[in-house]
Amino acid sequence: MQGLPDNTALLASVEAFLKDQVIPGLDGAGSFRARVSANVLGMVRRYLEQGGVDGAHDEREMLTQLTGKKGTLLGQTAELCHQIAEREVALDDPRLQEYLWRTILARVAVDQPNYSGYKRAVEQWEAAADSLTAPLSDDEPFNPLSGER
Amino acid sequence: MAESVSDSSVAADLAAMTEKLTKVVQRLRPGSRVENIVRLTGGANQQMWSFDVVGQGDALPVVFRQASSWNQGAEGIMSLENEAVLIGRAGKAGLPVPEVYEVLKPEDGLGSGYLMARISGETLPPKILRESRFATARSKLAGQCGEVLAGIHQLPVGDLGFLRKLTPAEMLEALYQEYQSYEEPRPMFELAFRWLRDHVPADPDTLALVHGDFRHGNLMVDESGLASVLDWELAFLGDPMADLGWLCVNSWRFGNIDLPVGGFGTREQLFKGYRAAGGQSPDPQRVRFWEILGTLRWGVMCQGMAASFVAGHDTSPERGAIGRRASEVEVDLLRELVPIPERRAFNAGFA
Numbered sequence: 001m002q003g004l005p006d007n008t009a010l011l012a013s014v015e016a017f018l019k020d021q022v023i024p025g026l027d028g029a030g031s032f033r034a035r036v037s038a039n040v041l042g043m044v045r046r047y048l049e050q051g052g053v054d055g056a057h058d059e060r061e062m063l064t065q066l067t068g069k070k071g072t073l074l075g076q077t078a079e080l081c082h083q084i085a086e087r088e089v090a091l092d093d094p095r096l097q098e099y100l101w102r103t104i105l106a107r108v109a110v111d112q113p114n115y116s117g118y119k120r121a122v123e124q125w126e127a128a129a130d131s132l133t134a135p136l137s138d139d140e141p142f143n144p145l146s147g148e149r
Numbered sequence: 150m151a152e153s154v155s156d157s158s159v160a161a162d163l164a165a166m167t168e169k170l171t172k173v174v175q176r177l178r179p180g181s182r183v184e185n186i187v188r189l190t191g192g193a194n195q196q197m198w199s200f201d202v203v204g205q206g207d208a209l210p211v212v213f214r215q216a217s218s219w220n221q222g223a224e225g226i227m228s229l230e231n232e233a234v235l236i237g238r239a240g241k242a243g244l245p246v247p248e249v250y251e252v253l254k255p256e257d258g259l260g261s262g263y264l265m266a267r268i269s270g271e272t273l274p275p276k277i278l279r280e281s282r283f284a285t286a287r288s289k290l291a292g293q294c295g296e297v298l299a300g301i302h303q304l305p306v307g308d309l310g311f312l313r314k315l316t317p318a319e320m321l322e323a324l325y326q327e328y329q330s331y332e333e334p335r336p337m338f339e340l341a342f343r344w345l346r347d348h349v350p351a352d353p354d355t356l357a358l359v360h361g362d363f364r365h366g367n368l369m370v371d372e373s374g375l376a377s378v379l380d381w382e383l384a385f386l387g388d389p390m391a392d393l394g395w396l397c398v399n400s401w402r403f404g405n406i407d408l409p410v411g412g413f414g415t416r417e418q419l420f421k422g423y424r425a426a427g428g429q430s431p432d433p434q435r436v437r438f439w440e441i442l443g444t445l446r447w448g449v450m451c452q453g454m455a456a457s458f459v460a461g462h463d464t465s466p467e468r469g470a471i472g473r474r475a476s477e478v479e480v481d482l483l484r485e486l487v488p489i490p491e492r493r494a495f496n497a498g499f500a
Contacts, residue, residue, distance in 0.1 A: 037466045043473060065495055077334050084339040091340060094490035100337055101490075104483050107476045116406040117399050117481040128489040 011045035014038075046110045062099045101125060169259050170213070174202045177251050177264070178209065199267060210269075211250065215262035227382045229253075231311045233263040235381050238309070244300045245377050270369035270376040274403045277370050278412050286374045291414020293375040294368070294396060295422025301378075302357040302389035302428060313385045316352045317438075320387065321345050324446055331452040337479040337487075341445050344486050350388070350435045357389040364401045365411055393419060393431055394439020399481045400447050400474070409440075441485060448478030 005013075018038040023031050056073055063069075063076035067083060070076070080099075083089045089096055105125060108118040163186065170183050181204030189197040195216045202209040216229050227235070230252055239246045247265040277283050306312060315323070325342050361383030369377035397409045397416065405412035410419045420431045455472025457463050 033465075033467060036470050040466045040470050043470075062495055074334075077336065080336045081334040081339045084336060084343060087343070091343065091486075092488075094492075094494035096336075096340075097487050097490045098494040100340070100483055100487050104337060104476065104479045108480045111473045111476045115477050115480065116402065116404045117477060117484060120406060121480050121484050124484070124489060 008045050008048050011041050011048070015041045015045070043111055046113065050106065050110060059103055062095070062102070066095045066099055166259065169257060170200070173251055173253065173257055173259070173264065174211075178202055178204050180204050184208070210267035211264050212247065212267045213262060213264050215253075215260055227311065227384065229261045229263060229382075232382050234309065235306075235384055236265070238304060238306065239301065239378075239381070242300060242304055244297060245375060247377055247379070268369050268377045270371040272366055272369055272379075274365040274401070274412065277365070278403055278405060282372055283370065286370055286372055287413045289374045290370065291410040291418035292422035292425075294363070294410065294414075295419040295428070296426040297375060297378060298360070298363065298389070298392050299423045299426035299428030301360050301392070304358045306358045306386070312358070314356055315385050315387045317388050318349050320391070321349060321442065324442070324449055328449045328452065331449070331456050333452055333455070335475070335479065337482050338445060338448060341441065341482045341486060345438065345442055345445070348438055350438055353388045356386040358384060359387045359389055359391050360384055361392070363392045363396055364398070365403070368411075388435075388439070389428075390431060390435045391439045391443075393423070393436045394441075395443040395446075397436070397440045398443045398447055400444070400477060441482070444478055444481050444485075448475045448482075451475035451478065
């Protein structure tokens, strides 16, 4: 195990340095590229923050139940694609629906948590969450993959 | 691919190009010269430059669009000569496009390309959507887009043999093949392809000219609204409703999620403008098909960006970040096509 500070804290520190110290001194094109670079660091930081809940384990378990097959995450995902294309799974299968909602929300939470379509989807998911998840509390960030805060 | 060039060789290239361009602009205005040349955008194969033609009278502001001649004829991409013909046709019909001044000839030694009027205006969405000076423009823009699209779709182009013909089903299958070529399986995309196959509209009675990329970035806006429509190289003959659907894709709303037309207007405003300019009455279900296909098209384009990053063609942070935007398409398709199940569907044992 690495010592302190955490990987995520180091990334946050570099993001803040870029945004607060570097970008204000750059011209248009340079400033754009530096902002994108800071956003890319944010993506990696959020992935590491989410990694604590072992999302891949949950995703594989859902895929095993959904496709009836075990394998690597990539192999199971390709198998599900095959079953959708070959019409071996119904589009209104609630397991397919729940798998898509959980995994896509988790993915965009890393890639682009400020994306308008993501925010709207999270509102819809939380409104439906009573019947889908354990009660939510407010002190931890929303984790779509586990459905827990 | 990274090129290693010194500043002095860049300056020499620019001087050589300016000399060749001077001969071209003298066809337009005898005795004139090229000044204030700057590169606007560019990759290895295609570039845009801005300069002024200076001589007697007022300086003429020009944009120069140029492609390497060896890159011409790539599949699905119109040559710049043909694009110039199409823009000329649109201008003749009174549509807002930059005037084409001069098309390059082989003996100009500059590859292929053309010179056109440099229109003043704004193409950057955050400025168009947020700055107060565009408030009046924003209120009219969706209707104007409808009017201009109706004009494009009524352009007589039967004699332009370079335009590809694509039915809705052919477009869908071409997109599926592109998706498969990236070998990155995405169940949400597969579901959307299946939904689209189940909802392909009948071929339109007549295939119309479709602009093919009518969205922010290609729409030049000034204080009074839509000033010019740029980038015609993806035009083809197909279902005109494809342009309306593409304009409504959520990724072009830039946060204004409840204003589906480019983040500045409603579908009703768009359709009203379209009808007012003599277009058919748009069928909302057909437009929705094209909006979903357009959303997926943007997702597959993002996968292409990711593929070029992974292959090492462009490993810049910008390219990598756009690649990751495929997931924004997944969440938009999710909201459109997948209801949230009423109760938990999986056995306990995780989460």
